[in-house]
Amino acid sequence: MKTILTKPVASLRSRRVKPLVLFTITFHGFIAVLAPFLPLASTDAQDSGSLLQGPSLEHWLGTDSLGRDVFSRLLHGGRPSLLIAVAATLISAVAGIVIGSLSALAGGWLDDALSRLLDFLLALPTLILLLLISSFFGQDPFILSLALGLMYLAPIARVTRSTTQTLLARDFVRVARMQGAGNLAILRGEVLPNVGWVVFTEVTMQFTWILLAFSSLSFLGLGASPPTPEWGLMIAESRSYMTLNPILVISPILMLASLVLAIQALADHE
């Protein structure tokens, strides 16, 4: 069956994706899904006798300022941002692809209106609006996903629009049209299975931007709320203790950086 993912999957197979990249992504996916089931210390359990300790057998990466196990918090720390990033990316991908292809297929005034809408979304000062939304809705994950999804859909819609326009000019689409296929049929049968790699790349890029935006929000205290383990929040909470126990800050930085870099490497054309 031909689906929208056929092309991307095929080209993922044919491209030589570096093993390191694949390994990193698998590793992150694995711990994000399995962290609650692994035999880890509780993320909330506090050891009042050992705050800000260095690595030990009991606490592999030491403890934070409330005596919590850093290793366990680190493995759980990607889940909130990944969850929100996945939800938001799904929203932006679906909405972006629909708007983009609709825009290209319909043309005329609708195309014009949708393009202006995309211009508007692109022009929004994202972070300050997110800060406003987050302080208004009390850091609600659902609202944040929706807001992030809307703010990051414009590039996906634009890429879909231009790819679709190119496709529409191609012969096989013309043939289908001559055979009497309607807009919807063309969209489903010819366009969506073929927008493929380019759009997939754009979606992946937006995924990393969304992930980073949410982490930045957490860092500023308006993303994940304590005591949730989340990398951005962990960095913010631990900055005062940087000189006492650098692992507290360095370890979430490494986790966040490796995840984002691996996903970008996956999407990167070169």
Place this chain on the structure above:
Amino acid sequence: MKNLARRIFFALATFFALAVFSFLGVDALPGDGCTALLGRFGTAQKVAECRKTNELDKPVLVRMGDWSLDLIKGDLGYSIKRDLPVADVIIPRLRNTAVMAVVAALIAFPAAVLVGVRLGRFPNSRLGRLTNQFSVIAMTLPEFVTATVLWLVLSIWIPIFPGVNVVPSNATIRELMPNVWLPALTLATVIFAHTMRTMRASVMSVKEMPFVESARLRGTKERVTVRRNIVPAAMPPVLSVIAIDGSWLLTGTFVTEAVFNYQGLGRLAIDAISDRDTALILPIILFGLAVYLVASLLADALVKIFDPRQVGAV
């Protein structure tokens, strides 16, 4: 010309829509300037009095109307919490952010263009690959990570720069300067990577073009070819990246300023949101939008001016 008029019209429409949207949005936030000012021990009566003196008890649409009229007259309003005209609060911070932006731009853009040309010509050299990979990392990492790393290395381990800003928002530029470097370097890292990669890609595609080839065949020296043919032809996309990144330097500095306690517009925006200082938040949002709109118009214009093939295209 018609195209330009159209774009300006849409820019103004966007500006207007966002202004209305932000005003209503900020107004809907829990708490207002008076509860923020009076804080914990503000009795209902005191809050009501404060709302009356500051005209916060009027309907939201009336206040929005008053505010827009004042804005058109050039009056940005009054910050209740800070007990100062908004312009007096914003202008010094805007200057600080601008100083930081200029320093970051001066560090990043020339270096990015030089390195980009070099790497575009020799993309497969080992140093080239390394630099390229470094740029991908620098571009991808969130600013709070870059900032934290720079702070750790250049202020704690090797104490070259002051780690946090201690001078007030209205300090002289001389007093401000030592505090500018770390935040500016943070921003510069991001835009350097971005610009450098665009320059590199652009040079790589231009150097294969026939006119470059023919210059070479004419026996022009390589250095001259680079300066006369390759760089000018490769510049347009880079210029538009510079315009957009330049606008980001003025409007995307929230996190960086927060990390370094730098008294700029981004820090002020975060404070203003938590203070419910509507009068202060709105001009900052609109400023951000205006800078972006101008930069994107400028970016398109630059592409058209420098690239004859683009004339007539949207």
Place this chain on the structure above:
Amino acid sequence: MAKRRRTSSVILAFFALVIAVSACGRTSAVSGVLRVGNDAGFGGAETMDPYDGNRTWPTINMVFDRLIGVDKDFSPIPELALSWSSNSDLTEWSIILREGVKFHDGSDFDAEDVVYSINRMIDPEFDSPVRAVLGVITSATAIAPYEVKLNLSVGEADLPLLLADYRALMTPVGSQETIGKNPIGTGPFKMQTFDPAGTTVLLANADYFFGQPKLERIEIITFADSQSAGQALAGDQVDLLLAIDGKSSSMFGDKSKFTLQQIPTGDWNAIDFRVDQKPFDDARVRKALRIAADRQAIVDTVLGAGAGVVSCDTPVWSADPYRWEGSCPKDTEGAKALLAEAGFKDGIDIEIFTSDVEVHMVELVTVYKDQVKDAGIRVSIKIADASGFWDDVWMKEPAFVDSWGQRPATQVLNEVYRSTATWNPTGQVDSDLDAMLDDARSTLDRDERTKKYAKIQERLFENSAIFLPYHKTLTRAMSSKVQGIEPIVIDAVRWEKISVK
């Protein structure tokens, strides 16, 4: 190759320039100047009017004086007043003033200024926060140029301590309009530039009645957060931080560079339960919630080891002469039994609201949650937005985290626990307690009064709706160049005696 070398040398030269410029721009300490790091506090809304809710502290205490100060042992000592006495039922007080004191503008300080200042503090229209302290004063009268009479609504044995409140400062007649930005006081330092969001500069008052200050100048530098303030001290950008995070004090462990002082204070955090909301209307539930946690573990985890003193739900702090030392160990079984008795055999689910509006408020509930889980108390933490917290959450939600500054026993009990108090956060009405409070404060004999206050605190541990696990011990950090700051509460610090080597 030539090209590459040129590129890299341009970059190198640039960085060399950067370093050179930044190095010469770094400020160094000037002798005779004390640079104090201060929290942003009210985000630019600060005023020098000591009676205003947004008064900027500790600057007001450098510019103005009180009638009565406090000594190291928290007993009242003369400041602008030389002596004081009362009638037998403690409702009428006479205060003799120091003569020859001048305000910074050269005018004389006398009884009229005292009457003016006290009238502003107790003015119901202006409704100063100081009114919560000195509201018992019904009138102030000048009976001689240097003698003032105060009439009280009830007998108050500890009026001198209440007058030692850090905000009960003396301001000149008619200063209401100008005092906020152009303060004229009698204090050791005069205002030079007032910039609460930036750097405030004070100059020594050579004519100060306690003697000329040793410092030439004090600069008060505002930081947005305590972390940047800590970095500034580490980098010799400030000399003194009045309070640092107890857990990061080892950053300043180098004794040749820094002096650390640990000072027990009366500042406390609490979790308040509204008695008019289920399930907190049940005294058994409230008691269970209060005995289920290990208070020492809370101190160690929230504040850091040694950075707090355990309190058994009494708001009276460790150095206060009326302090009651109870015993309140963690009692999981007792808590379970109480909950079962109240109908919660399978434990209880509660929501507690908090916010990062002040330090330790989020940490307290995070640690509490972990502490009480084995008693079957399941806490879910709600983080409210900082700017809406005092307005929308505090005193309104069923359970919330609270934070109070140091107050003498009589003040804190009457301000927070009395049934009719404006800021009684739990809504608890206990007329017996109110009667006990009236009785205690108007008891002339000191020992008897102390016993009565102890009884009151015991009663609070039995049925109060406020879980009050600790009073904070603050860590003051300063450069070792700073001399003359004794390890005592800030209210007792004499700013004129401080010097910088």
